[in-house]
Amino acid sequence: MGASDFANLPNIGVDIRRKEDYRFLTGAGQYTDDIVLANQAHAVFVRSPHAHARVKAIDIAAAKAAPGVIDVFVGSDVAGDKLNGLPCGWLITSTNGEPMKEPPHPILAQGKVRYVGDHVAMVIAETLEQAKDAAELVNVDYEVLPSVVKVTDAASSEALHEASPDNHCFKWAIGDKVAVDVAFASAAHVTKLDLVNNRLVPNAMEPRAAIGSYQRGTGEYTLYVSNQNPHVERLLMTAFVMGLPEHKVRVIAPDVGGGFGSKIYLYAEDVCLTWAAKKTNRNIKWICERSEAFLSDAHGRDHVSHAEMAMDSQGKFLALRVHTDANLGAYLSTFASAVPTILYATLLAGQYKTPQVYVEVDAWFTNTAPVDAYRGAGRPEATYLLERLVSRCAWELGIGQDEIRKRNFIDAWPYQTPVALQYDVGDYLGCMTKAEKLADVAGFAARRAATEAKGLRRGIGYSSYIEACGIAPSNIAGALGARAGLFECGEVRVHPTGSVTVFTGSHSHGQGHETTFAQVVAARLGIEVDAVDVVHGDTGRVPFGMGTYGSRSISVGGAAIMKALDKIETKAKKIAAHLMEASDADVEFANGEFTVKGTDKKVTFGQVALTAYVPHNYPLDKLEPGLNETAFYDPTNFTFPAGTYICEVEVDPATGVVRVDRFTAVDDFGTIINPMIVEGQVHGGIVQGIGQALLENCVYDPDTGQLLTGSFMDYAMPRADDFPNFHIDTISTPCTHNPLGTKGCGEAGAIGSPPAVINAVLDALHPLGVTEFDMPASPNRVWTAIQAAKAH
Incomplete structure (x- = not known):
């Protein structure tokens, strides 16, 4: 069929x-925390209060003697049982032909801690309260070391790992550098842009959770876990960490209350509980608390980039050149290495017929929580960079944000990009045309005049995204470094x-x-x-x-x-x-x-x-x-959802407050099975994307490495009253290589929305002399940018 x-x-x-x-x-x-097993104990993790320190000694005597305590485990116990560290699932080869540096990632710290929240000890007790009380009694002697949190400072800071004395994990590149340099040399105009893609903390409604169980009679383990891919969790844990036969381990992921990527990975807690269940012959439950999740869940984004676009005199794109420094955090998480490379650089062609693209990525270790895939995983970072740059190209050349995109849209398929991917089908002009009509772009000038009459500023921002979904095929992914089938x-x-x-x-x-x-x-x-x-x-x-x-x-x-x-x-x-x-x-x-x-x-x-x-x-x-x-x-290619998003904002120059007044999204998801579910996915994605653009920002203290945004008191999450009603529609060009014609819709909203919002804010503030700032466009950042422009 x-x-x-x-x-x-x-x-x-x-x-x-x-x-x-x-x-x-x-x-x-039925979520993991709803499951109550017989003879169930509770675990609490002692976490490092320091971003970087040597662990000189750990005294667990008082904790082990505390009421209700069953056992306390530390790194030496893990080493004694010869458990391996957590593996990375994607091998990246550097431009010099050497494999990326893969420092050990122990499930309990051995010799050093490398970020605030790193796992130091696990306390197991009859009740959660007893485990918490005993954890307070674990006495750790730390020798505090200098720390680094900014990716741009990593090269000049003290080494986190012996395996990486310069904190550099890999240098990776794609594209024809020589051809790009030639195109830039003859360009009529070059637009340059420096930007930061801010670090985010995933916040699913259900925090991570796990229950480890062991049946002595059969030698079988069961792990109940809030996870997005239980088979992969089992494979990584058995084959790479614990050395167990897979048929003796069962992983059950019951109802999962949101994940957005943060529950893809094999985490240290999951292995600790599975291992300790046999050691203690008890069922052991651990439920992550929200403040603990801020510290220990894998974070998202955190790129610092420089981008340049070469154009002819009519705004036709000739070549794109990008350099990105990617923050990996303290350790390599499961898919961390794939995000700023295969899932990022290969999407920088976007929807455009740019003949040549060259992208270079340096990845670094810092004393922060590990960074991995978060809703969109590389594609939001690519889209934000490219769509911000394209709008800046339009402004510098004095043409419309829509017009410059239309002049450069791909209009024939299949289309081979200069960065490996081949798009099978699409209709980018159709998406934009429908979006402009739905957004009533023709009425924007009147709305801007009405806004200015109130003493406010109105701006419009465009974003035309493309993403690659259904990572495939396995043989190509394997050649690119994947260590599993897809x-x-x-x-x-x-x-x-x-x-x-x-x-x-x-x-x-x-x-x-x-x-x-x-x-x-x-x-x-x-x-x-x-x-x-x-x-x-x-x-x-x-x-x-x-x-x-x-x-x-x-x-x-x-x-x-x-x-x-x-x-x-x-x-x-x-x-x-x-x-x-x-x-x-x-x-x-x-x-x-x-x-x-x-x-x-x-x-x-x-x-x-x-x-x-x-x-x-x-x-x-x-x-x-x-x-x-x-x-x-096993798919023969990625699928390629695409679309155009148009945002209108009102900005109050007196306070810096940005209000999203109108938001329009037209997506091409191929065949749609259930439009209501698709609409819900797009709504949720747009909310997360606007959250990044205006509100969310994970910040570490640059001197101490402490997480400054460790709760909802300091980390601003979007709420319903932050948004207008969204105008959403679709077109359909069915995927040509799967039997349903579907393309995927779960991440699109989070990919396309951030640049649309920031482009709209900058469009509003351009008359005031503001030409640049980084996400989030919080009131303080916007107001500060306006004051700085006035001072000039």
């Missing part, structure tokens, strides 16, 4: 309320009564998979959506899968399910042909019925399902009983 046929099936492109919402809204969901698995189990259970390696943490995947199966088989159940998040029940990140679930996980459905349909046609005494080549299937061409013979899907399990009239000489199929899908 082709993508165009699939898009026309019943239940596709239809708003269906999420099946899973009933249990969530009525308090019947396929997905789907199993479709048809029951005798015709209902269906689907097992998927994807995992939901708020995306609505139980509804969307059910729609796909119901549409193919011609059954009711409520007749389909979706199972995920349990390595003991689901075939091996790669989890959820990179907006891959429907395009990769859904495609695997479609392949399994192809097998189901093929076998079911043979059964139906036997029942109708026809050749299976003459059997057609549509709307839940099998028919014979040119006749009125028909049988229902339910009849075929029952026959498969009650094979009284069955071609046993040709077919096995049952109707259960599994398929693996």
